[in-house]
Amino acid sequence: MEAPAGMAEENYEFWDDATLTYYERRADGTVTAQPYSEAEVTQQQDELALDSLHAEAAFALDYLDERIDLSLEFLALPEPTGEQTAAQVKVLSDLSAYSAGTFKRLIKVLSVMLSNGLILMRRARPGIYGQPARAARQGQERSPVCGGWHARKR
Template sequence: MNENENEGMEPVEPPPGMGPEDIEYWDDATRTYYERQGDGTVISRPYNENENRKLDEQLNLAELEDRLVGMSVILGDDYRENDIFLAVSGRTDGEYHAQVDALTRQINRVVVMVSALARVDLGELSDIGIGIE
């Protein structure tokens, strides 16, 4: 931080995670930046727009990665269920319709998964507006 950014800021108590030798502390839970001054006092400020954006992107990446792992497990189950369906003969029309519905849900999950992978690869992490069925 430069001197101008410190103007008007009052000293605060250091947060629990800030050690006595730490100069800076980033509290992502409260989105607050703390800085120890030369005289030992600690000042704080809320994250600025850029810092909020970066944290949001990190959190969104973690969420997308978790979703991808979950979807990959579901896809394995989908393949097994399809194999079981195909192994049995003499299905009714209702069973075929139900299987088409299941296949539609499965392909939608694949599309969402590919979209999430592309966003991770391209670094488009400002929003994670994807759904899982």
């Protein structure tokens, strides 16, 4: 089997999230492929959800920072006009409503994560650091000489 396009020659394993396939380069250079296990599919879906939450959080932080800056600009005015005060009431109302909505989403996310036994940090996939899960199951270990995967010596 040929290595997928994203698998560099020096890589001994490759996780293709698009096709949900795990590729492994053997010591002799051949490449094998296996579909993700049920646990790996679940982990990949969890990672996509976390990526989405990260993007939403980045947007929320920028949005809230803009409203805070507007509030600080208002506070710096020596004598705000009625029009400026009315605009500031809108900014504060928006800031309050958005913050409350964000807090509600945070509570929901934390309750789901805690009830599912998830941790708040993203876990490294098996194999990113250390021995890949599939190699461990197949009784292989990384060679300190060439870096390839070989059968464990008994």
